[in-house]
Amino acid sequence: MVDMEKTEKRKYVRKKSNFKLSSDWITQEPVDYEHKYYILMDFIKYCDDKIDKFELYPLFSEISFHLANLQSISNEFKYISLDKKFKSVDDEILISELKFLPIPKLNDDDLIEFNKILKRAGLKIYEYFNIVKALWTITYDSVAINLINKDDIKDFNSGYFYCEIDNKKYLWSFTCGEPGKLKIESKIETILSYSNETKKRFKTILKDINYNPELPVFEIKVSNNLPLEHTLLPIFKRKVVTYIMQSNTIVSLKNS
Secondary structure, three states, rough: OOHHOEEEEEOOOHHHHHHHOOOOOOOOOOOOHHHHHHHHHHHHHHHHHHHOOOOOOOOOHHHHHHHHHHHHHHOOOOOEEOOOOOOOOOOOOOOEEEEEEEOOOOOHHHHHHHHHHHHHHHHHHHHHHHHHHHHHHHHHHHEEEEOOOOOOOOOOOOEEEEEEEEEEEEEEEEEEEOOOOOOOOOOOOEEEEEEEEEOOOHHHHHHHHOOOOOEEEEEEEEOOOOOOOHHHHHHHHHHHHHHHHHHHHHHHHHHH
């Protein structure tokens, strides 16, 4: 529950947001349960549509943010402001991009309404977070990754990964931070270097794009036909980051 004594004077500043549901939706006027419930259910309808299409991004990022925001309001009496333009559908939200602001000051009637909204929204967002998280885990576990040139690698900061989906072959080049500084939420930039229905082997395709054989090349296999941009590619990128992090950990342990 929100304690009015721990809130500050209300400010009405609409923040820019790339989300379906704005980052400050719950603190905006009017503080009315029925009005906020309508906004919440409109967002839930959006979630249902994305779930039906199995489009996990940017849905997973957004619903994770809103859950964290509601928890911050309940526990710290602060809401999270996010003013970010996403470069891709799965662009990670970094701690440095968040601002924790005091909850606007509320009168007694508004406080009662606000707490009703907070309770209802918390339960619904948590429910849908668990649904999307479960779908994310199923998808992540269904994707296999294999490094095909282990003996030739000189640098993990960049490389390539490829996959065949519905008889169409895709090859991406990627760049990321220094392996020793990577985290699971680290940003990884990708460029689609090849996309075509072809009988060419990936070994030939790599040569066609003049790849660097001293950089890692990952083979990725999927067991489900899911949306590429909004689901599979974001998972591919996280698989690559995780593999590099684990490889770096193994090297560090061997050298210690």
